[in-house]
Each structure stands twice: as C-alpha cells, then as structure tokens.
Amino acid sequence: MKPEVLVIGCGNLLAADDGVGLHVVRSLKECKLPDGVKVIEAGCPGLNLLDLWDGVERVILVDAVMSGAPPGTVHCFDTSLLPPREVMPLSSHGINVIDAVELGKKLGKLPERLLVVGVEIVTEEAFVEELSPAVAAAVPRARARILEEIKKMLPAG
Amino acid sequence: MTDRRIYVDYIARTEGDGAIDIVIGPNGELKKARWEVWEPPRFFEAFLIGRKAEEVPEIVQRICGICPHAHHIAAVRAVERAMGVKVSEQTVLLRELLHYADWIMSHALHVYCLAAPDFLGYESVIAMAGNPDLLPVVGKALELKRLGNDLIVLLSGHEIQNRTSVVGGFTAVPAKSDLEKIKERLKAAKDFAFETVKLAAKLASQPPYPDLVRKCEHVALHDVRKYAINDGRLVSTEGLDVPDWEYPVWIIEKHVPACNCKHAIIKGRDSFLVGPLARVNNNFDQLSADAKKAAEEVGFKVPCFNPFMSIVARAIELVHSLDACVTLIDWIGEPKFEEPTFEYKAGESYAVTEAARGICCHGGRIDKDGVVQKWDIVAPTARNVYNLEKDFQEFVPKLLHLSDEELTLKCEIMIRNYDPCQSCATHSLKVRLHRER
Numbered sequence: 001m002k003p004e005v006l007v008i009g010c011g012n013l014l015a016a017d018d019g020v021g022l023h024v025v026r027s028l029k030e031c032k033l034p035d036g037v038k039v040i041e042a043g044c045p046g047l048n049l050l051d052l053w054d055g056v057e058r059v060i061l062v063d064a065v066m067s068g069a070p071p072g073t074v075h076c077f078d079t080s081l082l083p084p085r086e087v088m089p090l091s092s093h094g095i096n097v098i099d100a101v102e103l104g105k106k107l108g109k110l111p112e113r114l115l116v117v118g119v120e121i122v123t124e125e126a127f128v129e130e131l132s133p134a135v136a137a138a139v140p141r142a143r144a145r146i147l148e149e150i151k152k153m154l155p156a157g
Numbered sequence: 158m159t160d161r162r163i164y165v166d167y168i169a170r171t172e173g174d175g176a177i178d179i180v181i182g183p184n185g186e187l188k189k190a191r192w193e194v195w196e197p198p199r200f201f202e203a204f205l206i207g208r209k210a211e212e213v214p215e216i217v218q219r220i221c222g223i224c225p226h227a228h229h230i231a232a233v234r235a236v237e238r239a240m241g242v243k244v245s246e247q248t249v250l251l252r253e254l255l256h257y258a259d260w261i262m263s264h265a266l267h268v269y270c271l272a273a274p275d276f277l278g279y280e281s282v283i284a285m286a287g288n289p290d291l292l293p294v295v296g297k298a299l300e301l302k303r304l305g306n307d308l309i310v311l312l313s314g315h316e317i318q319n320r321t322s323v324v325g326g327f328t329a330v331p332a333k334s335d336l337e338k339i340k341e342r343l344k345a346a347k348d349f350a351f352e353t354v355k356l357a358a359k360l361a362s363q364p365p366y367p368d369l370v371r372k373c374e375h376v377a378l379h380d381v382r383k384y385a386i387n388d389g390r391l392v393s394t395e396g397l398d399v400p401d402w403e404y405p406v407w408i409i410e411k412h413v414p415a416c417n418c419k420h421a422i423i424k425g426r427d428s429f430l431v432g433p434l435a436r437v438n439n440n441f442d443q444l445s446a447d448a449k450k451a452a453e454e455v456g457f458k459v460p461c462f463n464p465f466m467s468i469v470a471r472a473i474e475l476v477h478s479l480d481a482c483v484t485l486i487d488w489i490g491e492p493k494f495e496e497p498t499f500e501y502k503a504g505e506s507y508a509v510t511e512a513a514r515g516i517c518c519h520g521g522r523i524d525k526d527g528v529v530q531k532w533d534i535v536a537p538t539a540r541n542v543y544n545l546e547k548d549f550q551e552f553v554p555k556l557l558h559l560s561d562e563e564l565t566l567k568c569e570i571m572i573r574n575y576d577p578c579q580s581c582a583t584h585s586l587k588v589r590l591h592r593e594r
Contacts, residue, residue, distance in 0.1 A: 044222075047266075047270070047299060047302070048306070048316065050299065051306070099281065099283050102283045103282065103283050103286055103295070106283070106286040106287065106292060107286065107292070107295065107299070
C-alpha cells in the first residue's frame with residue numbers, strides 16, 4: 001500500500017549539519033504518527049528520489065539548507081519555490097535533490113504536493129557526527145512543523 | 158611569454174573530487190598534464206586491521222555507492238580464499254547476478270546521465286531532458302537504471318549495500334517467482350539497450366573523437382567459459398596472463414605529489430587501461446550473442462584503442478548484462494536457502510572483480526583467529542589515473558586549435574571516458590589549462 005504522506009529525510013550523517021534532515025526524521029519516528037504516514041531515511045538518494053516517491057501523492061522532503069538565514073531557521077516551502085541548485089548543499093556527489101526535482105518535473109514524476117522542510121545549517125565538515133548547537137536546537141521545531149503539515153495534508157477525519 | 162593553462166576544479170558528473178591541470182607552453186608543447194585526485198583518503202585499509210575477517214566484506218562495500226558490490230565480492234572472495242572457505246554453485250551464480258545488476262544500474266547512469274550530456278553539449282542530464290526529443294530517452298534510461306536497482310534490492314535486501322551476501326554464502330535468497338517477474342523486465346529492456354549502443358556509437362563517431370586513438374595495454378579479468386565479472390585470470394592485450402591472486406606481483410603502485418591517488422603500472426612495462434573497453438577488447442568472444450550482434454551493427458571492432466569508444470563498450474555491456482541476468486536466473490532456478498558456514502583459518506590471499514569501471518582488487522592476511530593483520534584495496538580509478546594523464550599528453554597537442562572552453566570540455570570528456578570514481582580511488586574535479594601565448 002502506498003502511504004498517504006511520505007516523509008523523506010536526506011543528508012549525510014558524517015558531514016555535521018548536512019545530516020540534520022536525518023536527525024529530524026529520526027526524532028519524528030519517535031512520535032506517534034497518524035496511519036498512512038511513512039518515514040524514510042534516504043541519505044543522499046540522488047535520482048532515486050523519483051523512485052522513492054513514485055505513486056505517492058503527498059511528500060515532505062526534509063533536508064539541510066544554506067540560504068544565508070540565521071542558523072537553525074526552519075524553512076518550509078513548496079517545490080515551486082525551490083532555490084537555485086547552488087543554494088542547497090545536499091548530496092555529496094553528483095546529482096542533488098534540486099536536480100532530482102527538476103528532472104522529475106520534466107518527466108512528469110513529481111508528487112501532487114511536494115513540500116520541503118529545510119533547516120538552515122552552519123557547517124558540512126566531513127567526519128563530524130554532531131550537529132552545531134543552533135541546528136540541534138532546531139530539530140524539535142522542524143519536527144513540530146512537519147507534524148503540522150502532515151495534519152494539513154491528511155484528509156479530514 | 159605566458160603559458161596557456163586549463164584548470165578545472167571540481168569536475169562535474171564524476172564521483173568524488175578532483176582537478177585537471179594542464180599547462181601548454183608558447184610553442185604548443187605540453188608542460189604539465191595532471192589529474193589531481195583531491196578526495197581525501199579515507200584510511201579503510203588501516204581501520205580494517207584488527208577486525209574480524211567476516212566484517213571486511215560488510216565494511217568495504219561502504220567505500221562506494223556506485224560499485225559497492227564490486228568491492229564486496231572482491232573482499233568476500235579474498236577472505237574465503239585466505240581461509241579456504243568453499244561456497245556453493247548457487248552462491249557463485251547469485252553473486253554474479255548481483256554484480257550484473259550493479260553494472261546495469263551504473264552503465265545506464267553513466268551513458269545517459271554522465272557521458273551523453275558531454276557529447277550532446279548539455280550542461281547536465283536535466284538540461285538534456287529539456288529537449289522534447291531527448292526527454293523520453295532520459296525517462297527510459299532512468300527506468301533501465303531502476304531495473305538494475307530493483308534487482309539489487311531483490312537479491313541483497315537494500316538499495317545500495319547488500320545485507321545478504323556474507324562469507325560462506327547468502328543469509329537470504331530471493332523467491333523464484335520474484336526472479337521470474339524481473340526476468341520479464343530484463344527481456345523487455347533489451348530493445349532500449351540496443352538503441353543505447355546505436356546512440357553511443359553515433360556520439361563517439363563525431364569529430365574529433367574517431368581520430369583520437371592511443372595504443373596502450375588494456376587489462377581485464379578473463380575466463381574462457383564466460384564473460385568474466387567476479388572471477389578469472391588477469392589478462393591484457395599485451396599478453397599478461399596470470400592468476401588474479403598474483404595481482405600485487407604484477408601491478409606496481411607509487412605515490413605521486415599533489416594527488417591522493419597512487420599511479421599504477423604493469424611490472425616492467427607502463428600505464429594501462431581498465432574498464433569496459435579493456436573488457437570488451439580482451440573478452441569479446443565471451444559476450445552474449447546479442448551483445449556481439451549489437452557491436453557488429455555499429456561497426457565496433459576489437460581491439461579498439463580509442464578511449465572515446467568506452468561509451469560504446471559500456472553500451473554493449475548493457476546488452477550483455479541483460480542477457481547474462483536472464484541466463485543466470487534460469488541457471489539458478491528455484492533458489493534454496495543454504496546456511497552460510499565457515500571456520501577461521503590463517504591465510505593470505507587476493508581476489509579481483511570487474512567493477513563497472515574496471516578491475517577492483519582486495520586482499521590481505523588473516524590470522525588463525527580470523528583477525529585481519531593487513532588489508533589492501535585497489536579501486537579501478539586508481540589504475541586509470543596515470544593512463545588518463547598519458548591520454549592528455551597524446552591528445553591535448555592535437556586539440557590546441559580549440560578555444561580554452563572547448564579544450565577544457567574535451568579534457569573533461571577524456572576523464573569521463575573512464576567513468577571515474579575518485580572517492581574509491583583515493584588513498585582526487587578541477588581542469589586547469591594554461592597556455593603560453
């Protein structure tokens with residue numbers, strides 16, 4: 001059965017704040033989630049994103065963002081408002097989430113609703129597992145935002 | 158007088174980070190042609206020491222997200238050889254099937270998403286998909302890649318790293334009904350694989366590529382009975398023919414400055430090429446009948462020493478891989494669960510597999526309690542770095558009439574011919590072109 005809402009966490013747990021999307025979805029898994037919600041830790045999925053959300057209508061992507069906002073800022077935007085490629089650090093090599101979304105758009109393989117919940121990060125230093133304090137503090141806020149968005153996405157009742 | 162310099166930092170559409178640095182003197186003489194692999198070394202060989210032998214194949218597949226199974230299978234076979242572990246025929250077949258699934262995924266990705274945009278003049282596959290004529294092709298390419306991924310998941314229980322193949326065998330086997338379903342998809346993908354060979358041949362036939370031939374030694378695994386992927390003797394177009402476990406005797410490596418990747422030569426000789434072109438050159442007879450037919454249809458003849466034809470060799474291997482998977486599924490029949498078993502025994506050995514981008518070697522020494530005393534890993538790109546620099550030395554002087562921008566792109570294509578995986582190779586993409594005017 002395809003989930004009603006799919007939450008996909010992206011990032012690299014070994015590159016400091018880059019892994020914040022995974023930290024957020026892990027904390028989300030500890031909550032009691034409504035039926036029909038599925039959470040995936042995708043790491044750096046590249047084009048596999050198109051396969052992960054294949055057949056799902058509502059998707060929330062959780063990832064690190066670098067936009068110049070204060071560290072720990074929780075962004076929430078529709079993919080129509082995705083920033084240009086260079087703004088999001090994302091996958092360590094090759095094809096990043098923005099590329100996957102752009103290609104998905106061209107191929108007609110985007111979910112009906114695709115929301116990005118992003119956390120503004122400070123550093124992507126390699127071989128560091130801990131989040132910066134400001135980013136770690138944002139994890140519960142990002143989780144709360146996702147829960148709120150899930151509620152809006154699920155049909156009433 | 159100034160030098161003309163081509164420098165590309167962070168070469169796109171390759172795995173890992175590296176740079177190209179080329180300096181051309183005022184009279185068109187090549188003063189420097191280097192491929193610098195920047196990707197930091199990751200010390201896998203060091204932290205495997207003291208681990209239990211059965212952990213090695215599990216850990217080393219994490220070296221790479223594109224060819225994890227090449228690393229895994231080389232390591233599992235090296236461990237089994239060192240400890241004298243025998244595995245069943247079914248295990249051998251399942252490992253081959255797993256590795257071919259990896260080739261399908263990797264080759265589809267490379268031909269369409271990494272190499273084709275170069276030849277067609279697009280910045281990326283996304284830009285390429287903007288062309289309405291090419292959009293359906295990109296869609297089919299991604300379906301083919303998906304097919305490879307789905308087969309990997311079916312066999313290994315995971316999208317990337319395998320969870321089932323271990324020292325001694327498999328902890329879980331797929332159901333015959335699932336294999337049969339995927340077999341139908343493999344057969345259905347053949348037409349598109351044939352189209353891929355035609356497209357690749359068309360791309361590589363554009364000037365100046367057909368004139369860029371450089372004879373060098375091509376090295377691959379070889380098995381007279383079948384197209385070698387997980388096992389075989391190490392052979393070359395210059396007559397090398399040795400058991401794969403003698404790898405460290407015949408392939409000599411040295412550190413070079415400004416590069417985190419060692420340079421490799423054949424003992425007593427020079428640089429060499431590994432990868433699909435080397436395999437097709439050494440093993441053409443063992444290709445599937447349809448793969449040979451596809452090669453003939455586009456006029457591909459072996460031996461071929463034009464590195465730009467690597468994309469054609471890769472496409473031919475796509476056809477072969479689909480056929481090989483169908484055959485393997487038939488041979489496997491109804492997979493039966495066999496408990497993987499082994500006993501620790503002191504020993505030392507090496508094993509070589511053919512990663513999608515060329516031979517991948519693992520091996521080392523294990524003590525009587527199964528503790529790793531020493532482990533060596535040599536990834537394919539490491540072997541190709543020195544050979545690529547020789548390509549630069551040969552081809553750049555022939556392309557000096559091009560603008561810096563065009564020459565830079567050609568240098569990037571020369572690198573991508575090798576489908577390099579710099580992350581694996583480190584133990585380095587920037588092109589820096591410097592011409593004296």
